[in-house]
Amino acid sequence: MKMFSANLDNLRKLYINQLRTLLSTEQQITEALPKMIDKSTDVQLKQAFQSHLQETREQVTRLEQILNKAAGEASPIKCKVTAALVSAAEDMVKDAADDDVRDAALISAGQRVEHYEIACYGTVRHWAQILGLTSDAELLDKTIREEGHADHLLTQISNRVNEQAKVA
Ligand SMILES: [Fe+2]
Structure with missing residues (x-):
């Protein structure tokens, strides 16, 4: 059970709380992506994960920038959803017994994370707009x-890889 309440009694506090949780999401993804690059066989897939790792590092910096300005610090709050997504992805990839099937699993895992992130960022972007934080909203939009x-x-x-996995 949680010992301390975060006491989120206005939208601004909830906004900062969720930005800190997103910081944890991006940090966890920064750790997971090198393993995903390592496990992927398809060259284009490897490259896609590589370039997204670069983007993810910039997304971490963007969140730190917003949080430093808004709260004077940028400390993460562990995102349990991301931890669960990463753990489920590890299971799915571990059980794949063929290169194409493993690539298909990696794509699926990656897309689940992207969709989760798009949902979370969409919310905080809207909150930033409502709170009159225009430059935050623009930075968050870039990430989205x-x-x-x-x-x-x-x-x-996946259009190519899934077909290859089908005949594996
Ligand atoms: Fe991201």
Whole structure:
């Protein structure tokens, strides 16, 4: 049971709380992506994860920038959802017994994370707009566009990889 309440009694506090949780999400993804790059066989998939790792590092910096300005510090609050997504992905990848099937599993895992992130970022972007934090909203929008691009790229790669996995 939680010993201390975060006492979120206004939208601004909830906003900062969720930005700190997103910081944890991005940090966990920064740790997970090198393992995903390592496990992927398809060259295009490897490259897609590589470039998203670069983007993810920038997304961490962007969140730190917003949090430092808003709260004077940028400390993460552990995101339990991301931890569960990463753990489920590890199980799925571990059980794959063929390179194409493993790639298909990695794409699926990556897209689940992207969709989760897009949902979370969409919410905090709207809160930033409501709170009159225009420059925050613009920075968050940049991240949402990167996540969307990564998701679309994975869909493209899956069109080929899933067919290969079917005949594996
Ligand atoms: Fe991200």
